[in-house]
Structures are given as C-alpha cells and as structure tokens.
Amino acid sequence: MTAVAHARRYAPGDLIPTLQITPVSRATLALFAGASNDHNPMHIDLDAARAAGMDDVFAQGMLPMAYLGRALTNAFGPFALCEFGVRFAAITHVRDRLDCIGEVITAVDCASGQRLNLKLTVINSRGEPTLIGDAVVEINLEEQNV
Amino acid sequence: MSSRSTSQPNSMVDVAQIGYRHPAHSVDVEQGKLRFFARVIGETNPIYTDEAAARAAGLPGLAAPPTYAFSLELDQTRPFAMLEKLGVRLNRVLHGSQRFIYHKPICAGDRITLQSVVEDIYEKKGGALRFIVIRTEATNQRGELAVEMSKTVVVRQSRSAK
Numbered sequence: 001m002t003a004v005a006h007a008r009r010y011a012p013g014d015l016i017p018t019l020q021i022t023p024v025s026r027a028t029l030a031l032f033a034g035a036s037n038d039h040n041p042m043h044i045d046l047d048a049a050r051a052a053g054m055d056d057v058f059a060q061g062m063l064p065m066a067y068l069g070r071a072l073t074n075a076f077g078p079f080a081l082c083e084f085g086v087r088f089a090a091i092t093h094v095r096d097r098l099d100c101i102g103e104v105i106t107a108v109d110c111a112s113g114q115r116l117n118l119k120l121t122v123i124n125s126r127g128e129p130t131l132i133g134d135a136v137v138e139i140n141l142e143e144q145n146v
Numbered sequence: 147m148s149s150r151s152t153s154q155p156n157s158m159v160d161v162a163q164i165g166y167r168h169p170a171h172s173v174d175v176e177q178g179k180l181r182f183f184a185r186v187i188g189e190t191n192p193i194y195t196d197e198a199a200a201r202a203a204g205l206p207g208l209a210a211p212p213t214y215a216f217s218l219e220l221d222q223t224r225p226f227a228m229l230e231k232l233g234v235r236l237n238r239v240l241h242g243s244q245r246f247i248y249h250k251p252i253c254a255g256d257r258i259t260l261q262s263v264v265e266d267i268y269e270k271k272g273g274a275l276r277f278i279v280i281r282t283e284a285t286n287q288r289g290e291l292a293v294e295m296s297k298t299v300v301v302r303q304s305r306s307a308k
Contacts (some may be wrong), residue, residue, distance in 0.1 A: 085245030
C-alpha cells in the first residue's frame with residue numbers, strides 16, 4: 001500500500017481541522033441504520049423509542065464516531081490510524097449539530113515519521129461533549145525532504 | 147446474586163459468562179455496501195467510494211472507513227444474538243464505549259471472520275448498571291488479524307432483577 005506522506009510535523013497542542021456536521025436528521029438516522037447494519041428500532045422508529053421511555057428517536061452512537069473517523073482520515077489519510085477509541089458521554093439527538101475536534105497531546109518521532117496521541121471530542125449544539133475519545137496515529141514524513 | 151442466569155428472562159447477566167466465546171461468523175466486504183456507508187457519513191476521500199482511486203493507492207478494492215468493522219460484526223442474521231445469549235434485553239442497553247486497534251486495511255473483496263469473547267463484566271451504582279466488555283477479532287481471508295474491537299455495553303438493571 002502507498003504510504004501517505006505528510007508535509008508537516010505536529011506538536012502537542014496542535015488541532016486537526018474541526019469537522020462540522022450539519023444538523024443530524026431523521027433521514028440520516030434511517031440511512032445510517034441501513035448502511036451500518038444497526039437496525040435497532042430505537043434509532044429509526046418513533047413508536048419503539050417511545051415504548052422504551054424515550055421522547056424521540058436518537059442517533060446510533062456509531063454515527064458520531066464515524067464522523068470523528070472522518071475528521072481523523074481527513075487530517076492524516078486512510079492508513080495512519082493505529083488505535084481509535086471513544087466513550088459515549090451523551091446521546092446525540094435529532095437536529096443536533098456536531099463539531100468533531102482532535103488535539104495532539106503527544107508527538108514522538110518513530111521509524112517512519114511521527115507517532116501522535118490525540119484527544120478527541122464531539123461537541124453538540126448545546127456545547128456538551130457527546131463523545132470523548134483518543135487516537136494513536138503514525139504519520140509518514142519520509143518523503144518530506146524528497 | 148451469583149446463580150447462573152442463562153434461564154432467566156430478565157436483564158440479568160452473570161459474571162460466570164466472562165470468557166464466553168460466541169460462535170464466529172464470516173462476512174463478505176461488499177463494494178456497494180462500503181460506498182453506501184461512505185456516502186451516508188459524508189466521506190469525501192475517493193479511496194472510500196472510487197475503485198480506481200483505491201487501486202491507485204495500492205489497495206485491491208475500496209477501503210473500509212475506520213469504524214466499518216463494527217458494521218461487519220452486525221452483518222449477520224441475528225446481529226444481537228450474543229447479547230440475547232447473555233440474557234440482555236436490547237431496550238435496556240446503551241453503547242458505553244468503543245475501541246478499534248488497526249493492523250491491516252479492510253477492503254472490498256475481503257472475507258472477514260469475526261470472533262467475539264466476553265472479556266469482563268462488572269457493576270456500578272450498586273448494581274443498577276452492569277457493564278459488559280466484549281472483545282472482537284476481525285480476521286481476513288489470509289488469516290491476518292485486521293482489526294481488534296472492544297466495546298462496552300451498559301445494561302440498566304431492572305429493580306426486580308436485583
């Protein structure tokens with residue numbers, strides 16, 4: 001596979017570009033249910049959600065995690081991720097806007113370039129963190145000086 | 147309560163289930179499904195939607211986005227059979243956490259075998275919440291470990307079950 005060379009080095013405190021998600025719609029929840037194979041009716045069937053005591057359907061946790069994954073692959077390319085984990089801190093509701101944020105916590109040199117630890121957060125429209133996570137990526141700097 | 151819970155219809159799960167290995171299942175990674183997933187999450191990198199771009203990057207087919215292995219695990223006739231086997235009712239569970247460790251890319255055309263094991267079970271809030279940690283290995287058709295997953299399922303225990 002082709003390594004993706006990065007033109008820059010990272011330092012602790014650096015932010016990756018924030019991925020902003022327009023309001024989550026019912027249509028997105030329905031499509032993501034089909035695309036992700038998560039057919040749990042709590043996310044797509046208002047009757048089922050109400051029967052379980054919820055006011056409304058709500059997003060699959062893996063939807064904002066997929067958005068965070070996009071933020072990571074946007075920043076580092078598709079082959080840099082070593083590890084990616086989140087804790088689901090709050091439910092994502094219909095009409096929530098989401099900001100997917102990544103901050104470099106540590107950056108150490110490794111054989112191919114840099115190994116980064118990132119702190120990840122997804123913040124909703126009310127300023128609440130809905131996902132809190134971390135990632136380890138290895139970026140390739142080998143072709144930087146070519 | 148420490149008795150075995152396999153015959154109980156309520157939401158109890160038992161620490162005796164730590165180590166339970168669910169039967170493995172295999173699934174074909176399909177190009178059309180990958181493209182659908184990428185479109186729904188708004189992915190714009192052509193490596194996830196354009197076969198020529200994926201091949202130009204040295205892959206045999208479209209790449210799977212970082213969280214897609216989770217969807218492969220659900221791609222079976224009874225996706226929640228493992229939780230049912232553990233005596234968990236689906237309307238009492240929340241996804242507490244999720245982690246992926248990446249070893250090899252997963253691509254269209256791969257056949258991935260998923261093997262899950264209950265790694266831990268513990269309680270919080272005096273037994274009101276029970277946490278089940280499930281670890282899954284996703285292995286490709288060459289026998290290479292592609293992705294490791296770990297998820298924590300949070301079960302809200304009913305009062306009657308305590």
